[in-house]
Amino acid sequence: MEFAGAAQAEPGASRPLTFVLCTLPSDSHMWNLVAMQLLIEEMGHTVRNLGACSPVALVLQECRAEPPDCVVVSTVNGLGGIDAARLITALRAEPELAGLPVVIGGSLGVHGEADADPSAELRDLGYDGVFPVGASAERALTRFRAFVAARAERVR
Ligand code: B12
Numbered sequence: 001m002e003f004a005g006a007a008q009a010e011p012g013a014s015r016p017l018t019f020v021l022c023t024l025p026s027d028s029h030m031w032n033l034v035a036m037q038l039l040i041e042e043m044g045h046t047v048r049n050l051g052a053c054s055p056v057a058l059v060l061q062e063c064r065a066e067p068p069d070c071v072v073v074s075t076v077n078g079l080g081g082i083d084a085a086r087l088i089t090a091l092r093a094e095p096e097l098a099g100l101p102v103v104i105g106g107s108l109g110v111h112g113e114a115d116a117d118p119s120a121e122l123r124d125l126g127y128d129g130v131f132p133v134g135a136s137a138e139r140a141l142t143r144f145r146a147f148v149a150a151r152a153e154r155v156r
Pocket of ligand 1: 026027028029030031032035036052072073074075076077078079103104105106107108109110111112131133137140141144
């Protein structure tokens with residue numbers, strides 16, 4: 001699958017980052033996870049995709065066992081604005097994971113373009129980046145690519 005504008009990592013430019021990719025326990029959609037995995041891999045990074053309805057306990061276990069450079073939460077069933085709190089609260093409660101970058105994106109409310117932007121609330125809960133698709137998934141994906149490129153630059 002090709003994503004317009006996806007940057008290919010230049011060999012030797014920076015080390016590949018590792019991502020844990022998950023969704024929320026209530027969300028059974030999986031093609032969003034496949035698409036996000038491909039997008040991140042096309043940028044030259046490594047993804048551990050935890051699959052649909054990712055249990056919070058599994059996310060914690062994966063992050064403890066082998067801390068990634070970033071956790072990406074992808075959710076599209078519209079309940080993300082509600083269900084996202086439990087995951088970030090659990091991650092931030094672990095002292096060794098308190099500084100782990102965690103971002104969330106996708107369809108975060110049930111009213112589409114009419115949804116209030118949940119970014120401030122989710123950031124207050126502890127997410128480092130929020131990428132609601134709102135009216136345009138492409139805009140969210142462009143912002144996300146820039147976020148990933150900036151993280152890769154930091155670990156160079
Ligand atoms: C297939 C599908 C299903 C399948 C899922 C099968 C599977 N195993 O994946 C089934 C039938 C199980 C299903 C169930 C439900 N679904 Co459904 N489903 C869809 C459908 C038709 C396609 C989703 C899809 O695969 N898209 C393809 C992927 C590649 O695109 P994507 O998901 O949009 O992801 C992109 C962006 O969102 C964005 N993105 C996603 N995550 C992230 C993360 C970051 C960081 C960034 C930057 C971007 C990003 O980038 C992705 C790639 O472009 C959509 C409608 C639609 N046309 O989108 C509804 C839809 C997602 N479903 C919806 C709903 C409501 C449900 C149900 C609640 C229905 C019900 N009443 O039971 C249940 C929920 C089940 C649950 N517990 O989660 C709604 C969600 C409403 C909302 N968000 O406001 C939608 C939008 C349909 C609609 N118009 O109402 N669904």
